[in-house]
Amino acid sequence: MTPFDYHAPKTLRSAMRLVQAFGDDAKVLAGGHSLIPSMKLRLAAPSVVIDLSGVAGLKRVTAGNETISIGALATHYAVESHRLLPSKCSLLPETAAEIGDAQVRNRGTVGGSIAHADPAADWPATMLALDAQFDIAGPDGERAVAASDFFVDLFITDLQPGEILTQIRIAVPAECSGGAYVKMRQSASGFALAGVAAQVTLDDAGNCASVAVGVTGVAPAAYRAHAVEDALVGQGIDAVADAAAHATDGVEEFQEDHHASGDYRAHLARVFTQRALSQAIDRAA
Amino acid sequence: MKIEVTVNGEHQSYDVEPRMLLVHFLRDVVGLTGTHVGCETSLCGACSVMLNGDAVKSCTVLAVQANGAEITTIEGLAQNGELHxxxxxxxxxxxxxxxxxxxxxxxxxxxxxxxxxxxxxxxxxxxxxxxxxxxxxxxxxxxxxxxxxxxxxx
Amino acid sequence: MPVSKSVGARIKRREDPRLIQGLAHYVDDIKLPNLLHVAILRSPYAHARINGINTDAAQNLSGVKSVVTGDDVKDVIGGIPCAATDPEGFPGIKVPHHPVLATGKVRFVGEPVAAVAATDAYIAQDALDLIEVDYEPLDAINSAEAAFADGAPVIHEDWDDNMAFTWSIAGGDVDAAFAEADHVVSQRIDHQRLVPNPMETRGVVAQYLPGKDQLNLWSSTQIPHLLRTQISVMLSMAENHVRVIAPEVGGGFGCKLNVYAEEALLGHMAKYLGQPVKWIEGRRENFLHTIHGRDQTGDVELAVKDDGTILGLNYTVTADVGAYYQLLTPAIPTLTGLMLCGSYTFKNVQMNLKAAFTNKMATDAYRGAGRPEATYLIERMIDVVAHDLDLDPLAVRRKNFIGKDAFPYETGTALAYDSGDYTAALDKALKIADYEALREQQAELREEGRYLGIGFSTYVEICGMGPSAAMPAGGWESSTVRVDPTGKVTVLTGVSPHGQGQETTFAQLIADGLGVDIDDIRIIHGDTDAVQYGIGTFGSRATAVGGTAMVHAMGKVKDKVVDIAAHLLESNPQDIVIEDGKYCVQGAPESGLTLGEIAMVAHVGVELPEGTEPGLAESHFFEPPNFTYPFGTHIAVVEVDADTGEVEIERYIAVDDCGNIINPLIVEGQVHGGIAQGVGQALYEEAIYDESGQMITGSFMDYALPKAHNFPRFELANTVTPSPVNPMGVKGVGEAGTIGSTPAIANAVIDALKPFGVRHIDLPLRPEKLWKLMQET
Structure with a gap:
């Protein structure tokens, strides 16, 4: 790790000032579970580190009647262990529990993971499936971006220089909704070789009134599997298998390494889409 | 940078470089070598310690981030000569x-x-x-x- | 040997209190005044010429004490040794000079190029960034096949090709066996490269005491004495002025049975700088520059009769041994050759090996060291025979087993198996598994499109290494047993345990043998200034060979104790027994003497029998007459997910026979850990170098060590067939689990995929591979 200056702002305002003052020389530190390892490997060598963990108000997870708010600095464990989330939106704690290991979940943050946008991270799939809104503070004030507009490419998001992700907002799913996250862990790192998050709401007939599917690990950025959703809306569980076959429609480039080929990841995306949707429908019923 | 920590119940203050990892701080500055380093990628867990009640991998925490924290290491588990x-x-x-x-x-x-x-x-x-x-x-x-x-x- | 209260009991380990409280001292825990920290600059290229190195900027960094390069040390530090280079054994062997720091050329990624000593480990790392090396990249070789290809770049330019050495072994009449065979069953089998990965990486602390001209070297090693000899040669120091200490060692698995560049380099730097130095290997460094295991690819042919009788085996194999030799590199595949007949009666056997230099780290001893290759090969091939001839794999095994009355049994490779009852272990394992029910379950699940597999490994291994005649650097072991004046017993052993628990098992043997409380016994190891010369811990030898040395030394002590007791009790030595912890005339413990009382007499020296030397310490150097041959049956039950190819281990049954057992708790632990490593090889682990010679599995992010949730609860049992090779009847158990488990898992997975017509799959059995095979049919 190369030497750097360390700043631990207490307020978002001072954090913003630091971020803008140091520009590209600075890295923002959340839980540190992506940044610190890459600094140790000297893949990142910022001259300034701005630690957000002391910023007031960014760690809170609240589950209201209509909205779930997750502060960007909330840890994975805070989501995993939240008392109200299993009943309000089980997909969130289920995804959290699939990340890394207990120590990593204690320290790693939801916002850090989302902003880092590792192509194999778990949260992006779930955020897409829940149609999350990301609140971003920037030099020109606040803005909100939908998850579906946020994940752009390999480690690239809609987050602009000088901006900080502050909060994730998710609408509490309606009655008769269910979600599921299914992944295959890369056997060494635990990241997703493929991971699929599905959230459905059923109508009175037991058919899908709404379907959202997020896929991670497969393409350079996590994506919404719109073709699957379109094929399943208005249909029941019997249509899941056919719908899941569309899980990689429109994907032009697949992630590929010695752990898994693109073909295999695409296959897993289809299998897990089917499994996640079946479970989600099951839970919604 | 000056930091204050409570390690295994003892309140102490130190001056550390911002880049110093918590595990090196505990081992080399505080002198508690029971916590080990087994990898650089936050995967092996040999460096786990309790930080404000949460188990963390101390190779992935900066010592300065622990400012004000309570830390328990393996040396702090046994009490009054009795094993945990x-x-x-x-x-x-x-x-x-x-x-x-x-x-x-x-x-x-x-x-x-x-x-x-x-x-x-x-x-x-x-x-x-x-x-x-x-x-x-x-x-x-x-x-x-x-x-x-x-x-x-x- | 009387077995009484300690031996055979599940005694908890005496080394644990320090380890569970963070009070142990591994190399990195050693602090010395004025300690400098060393960081090593390593080659980023697999193969390149070094046209120049500029260290000025690094030298000038505040806190940097010294930067050394290959040119600085080439005349003062000798080459890294290899103990297995005899051209009679390895015809045509090329033995390249192996410098501690590269000069002129680098030959693998991770090869040391320069070293920095600084006041702080972080500064030493900073300085590495400031060293400028002018590399001229050359084409790299990442496999044996590429090494032997026409026009391949030559790695060692003293020669004109990359052939490192050849080796062969032959027994019986292989040609006749194949002529007589009804079938020739052949298969190409790959044994992938593995990284040992003890949880503690390597590390060295060196301190030079000029007043005594003494070098103290702490190293995380399995062989402190052999290391001391080699370091003294490399540094041209008198051996008796070098002290090597293996402190607490955090696992070895063979990779610390070696002599590494850093050990000599740090020794040199401590002396040259006049300050103690420390180097602690990072995990990425460990992946690149601590020895690797396996990496053989070969074609195996079995000559088989219609009924499954195996007549002979022919194995033609290439080994990718990396760029240089480490201590035992060429010797490892020879162990494969010795064990090719496995548990079976065929004696017509032949292996021809070609070894290639490649631009990779050297291979050497990794848990099992050459024998897992043999066992995997023969156990896998038994199943291939069963597949091809439509026979039951168990029937093929039983048909070819060496019978229990055949021992001692001479194999086709001229080994003398000491003792065994292979059928008994198999039968016991089948009973635990409830084999018939498993097969029924398998059939039922297949109807549902679920794929359960049952795999066997009926292995035999060669342990207790070993008779000196069969070893490159001595196969004996040493011990001194001392009774101190107050009756406390101190054992000095030449073995160097690093997790195997000999501080407990050896104390158990002494407690029973001398009639003392186990808490009055201390086992000292790993310090060459304290302990007589010894060989070390590897090859499942510590108890079978080192324990035997100790038992013999203890016997000499006991003879003397009994003589003194008889003299003091005015009796005859043959009438003295130990009762209630006292040496007494049988039936009269009230007038007996404690060991402490006798020891005090021995040390005061006035009441001794005439002609008896004072003092109470004896040594023994034990030369084993043979290896030992533990064996067993492992059964794996797995389910393969038809949609994803994922493997779930449903059950794992292991019946091992390691002879008599001193401490069942410790034996279980050894077997558990061994199984886990063998499963790692079967399912997860693989060191991969890309075409440019970069290791793409160089961290725990990409190289998967098995985790707790990868396993079910192992079901263990034993049969006990004592070894006649040593008086305790023990065989060794350090490698059994690893050797036994890889083929069991592989056979189970392939059995699961039988409906898809799968005959063989190379390891590791990654989900994608299995999925593809299921797609193809």
Whole structure:
């Protein structure tokens, strides 16, 4: 790790000032579970580190009647262990529990993971499936971006220089909704070789009134599997298998390494889409 | 940078470089070498310590981030010369061989039992997935955690 | 040997209290005044010429004490040794000079190029960034096949090709066996490269005491004495001025049975700088520059009769041994050759090996060291025979087993198996598994489109290494047993345990043998200034060979104790017994003497029998007459997910026979850990170098060590067939689990995929591979 200056702002305002003052020389530190390892490997060598963990108000997870708010600095464990989330939106704690290991979940943050946008991270799939809104503070004030507009490419998001992700907002799913996250862990790192998050709401007939599917690990950025959703809306569980076959429609480039080929990841995306949707429908019923 | 920490109940203050990792701070500055370094990628768990009640991998925390924190290391588990039930479990059940992963493994088990005092075998195996052991094949570690669970809940 | 209260008991380990409280001292825990920290600059290229190195900027960094390069040390530090280079054994062997720091050329990624000593480990790392090396990249070779290809770049330019050495072994009449065979069953089998990965990486602390001209070297090693000899040669120091200490060692698995560049380099730097130095290997460094295991690819042919009788085996194999030799590199595949007949009666056997230099780290001893290759090969091929001839794999095994009355049994490779009852272990394992029910379950699940597999490994291994005649650097072991004046017993052993628990098992043997409390016994190891010369811990030898040395030394002590007791009790030595911890005339413990009382007499020296030397310490150097041959049956039950290819281990049954057992708790632990490593090889682990010679599995992010949730609860049992090779009847158990488990898992997975017509799959059995095979049919 190369030497750097360390700043631990207490307020978002001072954090913003630091971020803008140091520009590209600075890295923002959340839980540190992506940044610190890459600094140790000297893949990142910022001259300034701005630690957000002391910023007031960014760690809170609240589950209201209509909205779930997750502060960007909330840890994975805070989501995993939240008392109200299993009943309000089980997909969130289920995804959290699939990340890394207990120590990593204690320290790693939801916002850090989302902003880092590792192509194999778990949260992006779930955020897409829940149609999350990301609140971003920037030099020109606040803005909100939908998850579906946020994940752009390999480690690239809609987050602009000088901006900080502050909060994730998710609408509490309606009655008769269910979600599921299914992944295959890369056997060494635990990241997703493929991971699929599905959230459905059923109508009175037991058919899908709404379907959202997020896929991670497969393409350079996590994506919404719109073709699957379109094929399943208005249909029941019997249509899941056919719908899941569309899980990689429109994907032009697949992630590929010695752990898994693109073909295999695409296959897993289809299998897990089917499994996640079946479970989600099951839970919604 | 000046930081103040409470390590194993002792309040102390130090001057450290911002880039110093918590694990190096504990080992080289505080002088508690029971916490080990086994990798650079936050995967092996040998460096696990309790930071404000949460088990963390101290190779992935800067010492300056621990400013104001309470830290418990393996050296702080035994009280008044009596082994902690988890330590006792590891001894009774032969939960270690070379011993290098053991301090981190015990810390992970400590966190697990705090949150889930009566874990199933599957819970234990998932609960220690952030800690690699190359010697034991994990079975005696599972036994050790079960031993401690039993002792701590009766 | 009387077995009484300690031996055979599940005694918890005496080494544990320090380890579970964070009070042990591994190399990195050693602090010395004025300690400098060393960081090593390593080659980023697999193959390149070094046209120049500029260290000025690094030298000038505040806190940097010294930067050394290959040119600085080439005349003062000798080459890294290899103990297995005899051209009679390895015809045509090329033995390249192996410098501690590269000069002129680098030959693998991770090869040391320069070293920095600084006041702080972080500064030493900073300085590495400031060293400028002018590399001229050359084409790299990443496999044996590429090494032997026409026009391949030559790695060692003293020669004109990359052939490192050849080796062969032959027994019986292989040609006749194949002529007589009804079938020739052949298969190409790959044994992938593995990284040992003890949880403690390597590390060295060196301190030079000029007043004594003494070098103290702490190293995380399995062989302190052999290391001391080699370091003294490399540094041209008198051996008796070098002290090597293996402190607490955090696992070895063979990779610390070696002599590494850093050990000599740090020794040199401590002396040259006049300050103690420390180097602690990072995990990435460990992946790149601590020895690897396996990496053989070969074609195996079995000559088989219609009924499954195996007549002979022919194995033609290439080994990718990396760029240089480490201590035992060429010797490892020879162990494969010796064990090719496995548990079976065929004696017509032949292996021809070609070894290639490649631009990779050297291979050497990794848990099992050459024998896992043999066992995997023969156990896998038994199943291939069963597949091809439509026979039951168990029937093929039983048909070819060496019978229990055939021991001692001479194999086709001229080994003398000491003792065994292979059928008994198999039968016991089948009973535990409830085999018939498993097969029924398998059939039922297949109807549902679920794929359960049952795999066997009926292995035999060669342990207790070994008679000196069969070893490159001595196969004996040493011990001194001392009774101190107050009756406390101190054992000095030449073995160097690092997790195997000999501080407990050896104390158990002494407690029973001398009639003392186990807490009055201390086992000292790993310090060459304290302990007589010894060989070390590897090859499942510590108890079988080192324990035997100790038992013999203890016997000499006991003879003397009994003589003194008889003299003091005015009796005859043959009438003295130990009762209630006292040496007494049989039936009269009240007038007996404690060991302490006798020891005090021995040390005060006035009441001794005439002609008896004072003092109470004896040594023994034990030369084993043979290896030992533990064996067993492992059964794996797995389910393969038809949609994803994922493997779930449902059950794992292991019946091992390691002879008599001193401490069942410790034996279980050894077997558990061994199984886990063997499963790692079968399912997860693989060191991969890309075409440019970069290791793409160089961290725990990409190289998967097995985790706790990868396993079910192992079901263990034993049979006990004592070894006649040593008085305790023990065989060794350090490698059994690893050797036994890889083929059991592989056979189970392939059995699961039988409906898809799968005959063989190379390891590791990654989900994608299995999925593809299921797609193809």
């Amino acid at each position: 039930p988890i330590q006792e479990g590891f001894w009774e059940c032969h939960g270690l061989q070379c011993g290098f992963c053991t301090p981190g493994m015990i810390i992970a088990a400590h966190q697990l039992l705090e949150r889930n005092p009566k874990p199933s075998e599957a819970d234990i195996r998932r609960g220690i997935e952030g800690n690699l052991c190359r010697c034991t094949g994990y079975q005696h570690i599972v036994d050790a955690v079960q031993y401690a669970s039993k002792k701590m809940t009766t």
